[in-house]
Amino acid sequence: MSQQGQETKKILVSPEQLDKRIVELGEQITAAYQGRKLIMVGVLNGAFIFAADLCRVIDIEVEIDFIRVASYGASTESSGSIRLLMEPKLDMTGKDVLIVEDIVDTGTTMAWLQEHFNQSGARSVKICSLIDKLERRAVSISVDYVGFTLDQGFLVGYGLDCAERFRNLPGIYSLDS
Numbered sequence: 001m002s003q004q005g006q007e008t009k010k011i012l013v014s015p016e017q018l019d020k021r022i023v024e025l026g027e028q029i030t031a032a033y034q035g036r037k038l039i040m041v042g043v044l045n046g047a048f049i050f051a052a053d054l055c056r057v058i059d060i061e062v063e064i065d066f067i068r069v070a071s072y073g074a075s076t077e078s079s080g081s082i083r084l085l086m087e088p089k090l091d092m093t094g095k096d097v098l099i100v101e102d103i104v105d106t107g108t109t110m111a112w113l114q115e116h117f118n119q120s121g122a123r124s125v126k127i128c129s130l131i132d133k134l135e136r137r138a139v140s141i142s143v144d145y146v147g148f149t150l151d152q153g154f155l156v157g158y159g160l161d162c163a164e165r166f167r168n169l170p171g172i173y174s175l176d177s
């Protein structure tokens, strides 16, 4: 149990489980991108910790950049519309883009991002999401690399927030509201 906040939080994925799974993802990605020009694009803010850990277990040359979009306000419901707040600086032309996301929920953000990078001149666009949360999927999307498939409610920790709180929890917790 974490000491942060008054809310009840149930641990779903421990730091040790995260470490182990991320090493496996790194091995898969390392094998898949041999001889390719990989650019990892982390989706801020939620993916900052995942991207930092994942890039260190990928054993090929990789460029790293970030994009910032907004879909959620301060609530736990998706607004359904995406706004681009910050573009990556790197040129994607001819590169193999791997979008690194914290969680795919309705799929709206990822469908938008995939289309965005498809138009950027990238050679390929794939998705790596730490969590694939299926229960509210509204847009059909195929996630190429998935850390964990989870269903249980609203998740916080390891980068995931609820109104900017709890990103620094070292594991993933479900928040009871």
Ligand code: IMP
Pocket: 043, 046, 071, 072, 078, 101, 102, 103, 104, 105, 106, 107, 108, 109, 110, 133, 153, 154, 155, 156, 160, 161, 162
């Ligand atoms: P989507 O567009 O509905 O797939 O939402 C994706 C974004 O919503 C993610 O990048 C997260 O930032 C946020 N989100 C969705 N579900 C959760 C959750 O359970 N906890 C924290 N953030 C979430």
Ligand code: MG
Pocket: 043, 044, 045, 046, 047, 102, 103
């Ligand atoms: Mg996000």
